[in-house]
Amino acid sequence: MHPYSxxxxxxxxxxxxxxxxxxxxxxxxxxxxxxVVDMQNYFVGKGFPSEVPMARSIVPAINTMAAxxxxxxxxxxxxxxxxxxxxxxxxxxxxxxxxxxxxxRRIAQLAEDTADFRLxxxxxxxxxxxxxxxxxxxxxxxxxxxxxxxLARRGIDTLLIGGTTTNVCxxxxxxxxxxxxxxxxxxxxxxxTWTDAQHAGTLDNFQIVFGDVMNNDEAIAxxxxxxxxxxx
Numbered sequence: 001m002h003p004y005s006x007x008x009x010x011x012x013x014x015x016x017x018x019x020x021x022x023x024x025x026x027x028x029x030x031x032x033x034x035x036v037v038d039m040q041n042y043f044v045g046k047g048f049p050s051e052v053p054m055a056r057s058i059v060p061a062i063n064t065m066a067a068x069x070x071x072x073x074x075x076x077x078x079x080x081x082x083x084x085x086x087x088x089x090x091x092x093x094x095x096x097x098x099x100x101x102x103x104x105r106r107i108a109q110l111a112e113d114t115a116d117f118r119l120x121x122x123x124x125x126x127x128x129x130x131x132x133x134x135x136x137x138x139x140x141x142x143x144x145x146x147x148x149x150x151l152a153r154r155g156i157d158t159l160l161i162g163g164t165t166t167n168v169c170x171x172x173x174x175x176x177x178x179x180x181x182x183x184x185x186x187x188x189x190x191x192x193t194w195t196d197a198q199h200a201g202t203l204d205n206f207q208i209v210f211g212d213v214m215n216n217d218e219a220i221a222x223x224x225x226x227x228x229x230x231x232x
Contacts, residue, residue, distance in 0.1 A: 001054040002196050004188035006213075010204045022212050024158070024183055027222045029072030033156045034065055035147070036190075037079045037139065037163030037170045039123055042109060042116035044164065049109055049116065054192040055164040056120070061189045061216050062162050063124040068216075072223040075154060076129040078119060079139045079147070079163065079173070083110035086135050089143050093136075137169045140176035148180065158183040160219055162190030167202040178210040185212035187219060 006014075006021065014021055039062065041048050044055040066076045083106060087094060094103040109116045112133075119125055134145035151159075159182050161174045170191050177184045186206050193199050207213040214222075 001057055001192055001199060004200055004203055004213075004215075006207075007204070010208060013208050017208070021207075022185075022214060022218065024185060024212055024222060026224050027072075027074075027158055027160070027219065029069070029074045029223055029225045031156055032069060032072070032074040032158040032160065032223070033151060033154075034069040034074065034076045034160045034162065035079060035139070035173065036062055036066070036077065036123075037161065037173055038081050038165075039078070039120050039163050040080055040116065041118055041120055042081070044120040045116075049105065052164045052192060052194060054194070056122075058162070058164075058190055058192045059120065059122050061187075065160065065162065065187060065190055065216050065219065066124060066126075066129070068220045068223055069160070070126070070128070072225045074223070075156060076126070077147070077150070078123075078125055078129060078131045079145070079169075080117060080119065080131060080133050081110055081169070082112055082117065082133040082135060083107040084112060084133070084135070086110075090136055136172075138172035138176045139169075140173050140180060151182075159185070160190075160214075161186045164191070165193035165198075166191040167193050167198045171202050171206065174206060175210055183212075184210065185214050185219065188213055188215050190216065 132147050136144040139145045139147045159177050163170050174184050203213045
């Protein structure tokens with residue numbers, strides 16, 4: 001996947017709405033979470049059912065960002081899609097928008113005892129990180145996961161979104177978080193999907209309307225550890 005860059009037309013549209021391209025000048029470490037969506041074997045592993053080949057290329061960037069967020073006193077949250085409860089809470093999606101065979105395969109392959117459900121092994125997931133299971137595309141929508149409650153308990157109001165796919169589960173989670181009044185940035189080099197066009201189109205639209213788009217370097221430069229914040 002080619003690196004994302006902001007087109008002149010998108011830049012001008014964003015600047016007409018606000019006075020700078022990136023709205024968040026600082027990311028206060030303890031109030032920030034790096035939310036990594038669906039980097040499971042099912043979506044990332046070579047030869048797995050819903051493989052997104054480009055997702056493997058963002059693993060080093062995700063590991064770098066996770067380390068930076070931990071160092072700033074922030075929280076790393078690994079989101080994993082589960083099929084447990086999907087037929088009860090997401091009925092029409094499975095009934096209308098998947099064939100019976102496809103729905104059955106999805107339910108079986110995203111069961112929590114499968115290799116498909118597990119995180120891709122090259123990810124640097126640490127014991128101190130959190131893991132949250134979701135049922136629907138968005139981890140923030142009601143009935144999908146415990147993520148909103150987890151964030152509330154930790155006093156987190158700023159989310160950095162990475163994972164796969166940019167234009168489905170990552171975008172859905174980021175948009176819903178913005179609608180719930182979180183400060184949200186999608187990280188361009190920590191998201192992946194099937195094509196550069198889908199990736200760029202999603203990031204363009206998100207920063208025009210919903211929140212920020214940053215690359216790793218821009219986000220890391222804005223992370224402020226708690227001790228530094230107190231002494232400022």
